[in-house]
Amino acid sequence: MIEHTSIRESSPTIDYGMVDHPGPVSWSDAARRDMAAIFARYPDKRSATLPILWLAVREFGWISPQVEKIAAEILGRPLNEIHIVVTFYTMYPRRPMGQHHIQICRNVSCWLAGAADLSRYLQQRLGIGPGETTADGKFSFSEVECLCYCECAPAMRLDNRYVGNLTKTSIDQLIGEK
Amino acid sequence: MLKLVTKNVGIENSHTLSVARSHGAYSRLEAAFAMTPEALTAEVIKSNLRGLGGAGFPAGRKWSFLPKDSPKPRYLVVNGDEGEPGTCKDKIIMIHDPHLLIEGIIITCWAIQSHKAFIYIRGEYDLPVEHVEQAIVEAKAAGILGETVMGHDFALDIVVHRGAGAYICGEETALLESLEGKRGWPRLKPPFPAVEGYMRCPTVVNNVETLSYVPYVVEMGAQPFADLGSERNGGLRMYSISGRVNRPGVYELPMGTPLREMIYDHAQGVTGGRALKAVIPGGSSAPILTPDEIDVPMDFDSLAKRGTMLGSAGVIVFDETVSMVEALKVIIRFYAHESCGQCTPCREGTAWLEKIVERILDLGGRPGDVDNMLRISRNIMGNTICPFGDGAALPVVSCVTKFRPEFEAWVRRGQPVTTLPVREAHIGEPVAAV
Ligand SMILES: Cc1cc2nc3c(=O)[nH]c(=O)nc-3n(C[C@H](O)[C@H](O)[C@H](O)COP(=O)(O)O)c2cc1C
Ligand code: SF4
Ligand code: FES
DSSP states (O other): OOOOOOHHHHOTTOOOSOOOOSSOOOOOHHHHHHHHHHHHTSSSSGGGHHHHHHHHHHHHSSOOHHHHHHHHHHHTOOHHHHHHHHHHSSSSOSSOOOSEEEEEEOSHHHHHTTHHHHHHHHHHHHTOOTTEEOTTSOEEEEEESOOSOGGGOSOEEETTEEEOSOOHHHHHHHHHHO | OOOSTTTTTTSTTTTSHHHHHHTTTTTTHHHHHTSOHHHHHHHHHHTTOBOTTTTOOBHHHHHHTSOSSOOSOOEEEEEEOOOSTTOOOHHHHHHHOHHHHHHHHHHHHHHHTOSEEEEEEOTTOHHHHHHHHHHHHHHHHTTSSBSSBTTBSOOBEEEEEEOOSOGGGGSHHHHHHHHTTSOOOOOOSSSOTTTSOGGGSOEEEEEHHHHHHHHHHHHHOHHHHHHHSBTTBOSEEEEEEEESBSSOEEEEEETTOBHHHIIIIISOSBGGGOOEEEEESSSTTSOOBOGGGOOSBOSHHHHHHTTSOOTTOEEEEEETTSOHHHHHHHHHHHHHHHOOSOSHHHHHHHHHHHHHHHHHHTTOOOTTHHHHHHHHHHHHTTOSSSTHHHHHHHHHHHHHHHTHHHHHHHHHHTSOOTTSOHHHHTTTSOOOOO
16 A cells, blocks of 8 residues: 555645644543444444544544544544545534534525525624634534425524524524523 | 325324334334245335435336345445435434334345445434434344344344535445545446445445335235336325425325426415416426426426426425526535536536526626536536536526526626717727727
8 A cells, every 4th residue: 555644744835724633632432432333333444434533523523633643543544535535525524613503504495495694694693604603612604505404494403403494583592592 | 195104204202113113113024024035126126116316216126136146245225315405305204214214124135135234324414313323223122133133034234324414425326435434426337336336245225215115015015006106106205395385395195296286285385376487396406397397297207208307306496586597506506516526527517607607696697608508517418427417417407498588688787788888898998989
C-alpha cells in the first residue's frame, strides 16, 4: 500500500474548514467497548468507517484533524481516505456546533409551504446565516435538502427530532423552550 | 379501504414485538419456510410485486438473478435511505411497523439464501433507526433472529447501518460503496449488485416498502395480491402527496389509482380551491405533468408510457399561483448540491443549470438561456454513470418545454427594453449612429 501523508501537513496553507480540538483527544473506555461491538457487525474493518465516525461525533462533538487521525488508526486506513469520507457526507460536523442544531428544509414541498419565508425569519431571529452558530454557542443553523417529511411541510430537524407543519409561532415556541 | 403496510399505523406501541405479534407480525414465516426458496421466488414473481424504491424492477426477478453456484456469501441490503424530494413513506414503516419489515427481510433472505442483511437508513432518521434497532433486539431475544429463526435451521443476522447525509447514497451502488466505508460514488454497471455487490459478493438491494409487502404476498397468495393492482403492477403501494393540496399525507392505495383521484379525492383538492398548474408524479426526478395529463393510472408502466415515471410515488402538486421558474430553481439547486461529482456532464451540467435559472430569476437572463438549459440537460442524459444525471435533466426538460412562455417572459424582463434610452444601454461602447 502507498504511504499517505496528511494532506494538511503537505499543504498547510489550505483551509479545509476544519477546526482542531484544543487539547489531545483519545477514545474513552465506553467508546472502545462500543467500537468492538461495531467491528463485530461487519465482515471487514473498512465497512465500520461510517459508524466509527458517528461514534467519534458522539465522543468529541465534531470531526477535527486529530479525530480523523485516531479514526484512521483504529480503522487501519490511510488518513486521506478518512478525510475523503468525512468531507463527502454532510452530517459529520467539522467544527464545534451549537448546543442545538436547527436544520430547516428548503426543498420543493417545504418551499411550496413557505419554507423560504420561515428560514429568513429564523435567520433574523437568531442573527446568523446558514452554516453559522450564534455567538452564545446555543444554536447552529443550516438549510438542508428534503428531510422526507414533506407530508408535514414546512419541516425541520431540531437536534435529533423532526418537527413539521412549522409556523413562525411554533418556531418562536421551539426556540423559546431551548 | 384495504391497507397492508400501513395497517398498524396509529395502534399504540405498534413498533413493539408484543403488539406487532398480536397484529399478525411473523405469522407468515411458517408458510414461507414451508416453501422452497425457488417456489417462494416464483410466487413473488407471479405477484407482480415491483421494486418500490424508484426503478420498479420486478422484485422476484431480481432475486432470481443471483448466481446459483457462487461460493461467496450472499447479502440482502435494505434500502432505507429515503431521500427523493416529495417522498416520505419508508420512514412510516420503519417507525410504526419495523417488525413487518423484519418479517419481510427474513422471508426474502430465505428466498435468496442469505444469512446476513444490512438495513441502510438515512442519517437524519433518528426515530426510524431507534425503532428498527429496538425491533431487532427484541426479535433476537425472542428467537426470531439469530442462529435459528423460530426453530428453523436457518441463521440470520440483521445489522442497521446509518448513513451520514448524501442523497446519492440512495442509488444502490453508491449505497454499497457507502456501506463499504467509502464515499458514495456510484459504480458503473454491469456488474450488477446481484453478481458483484457488497464486498463483491452477490447482493440483492431492495427498498424498505418493497420488502414489507413480501409477507402479504405469502399471506394472500400471489394471484390475489397481483389482482389488487393493475396489469403487471401488483398490490398496493404508498403514495406521498405533498405541495398545494388540502390534505397532504401518505396514502396506501392500489397500484394504478388514477392521479386525478389522488389529488381531488384523497388529498381533497388543491389548496384554496385554486386551479391546478402542474404535478410531479414520482419524486422530483420525474418529469412534470400538466393538468390535462392527470387522467393517468399511477403505476410504473402507465406513467412510463406518458413519458414520466412513478419512481418513488412522491406526488407534488403545484397550483396556479406558483412560478414554475422559481420551482425549477428549487429543484435544480437540489441536484447541483447532491451531484456526487464523478461525471463531468452531471457535475458541470447541474451547476450550470442552477446558475442559469438563478440569473434568469435575477433578471439577468440572456436570449439563448432557455435553449441553453435544454441543451445542457440533453448533454447530461445518457452520458453519466448513474441515473441521477437523467433524474436531474428530465425535470428540467419537461418543465422548460411545458412552461416555456413563462421562462421566456422572465428572460425578456431581464433584457434592456427598447424604450430605455438606447445610449445608456450602450454605455462604454462606440455607438455609430442613433
Ligand atoms: C439518484 C438515485 C437515488 C435513489 N434513492 C433511493 C432511495 O432513497 N431509496 C430507495 O429505496 N431507492 C432509491 N433509488 C433506487 C435504488 O437505486 C434501487 O433501485 C432500489 O433501492 C432497489 O430496490 P427496489 O427494487 O425494491 O426498488 C435511487 C436511485 C437513484 C438513481
Ligand atoms: S450521474 Fe451524477 S450522481 Fe451519478 S455518478 Fe455521475 S456525477 Fe455522480
Ligand atoms: S421537501 Fe421538505 S421535507 Fe421534503
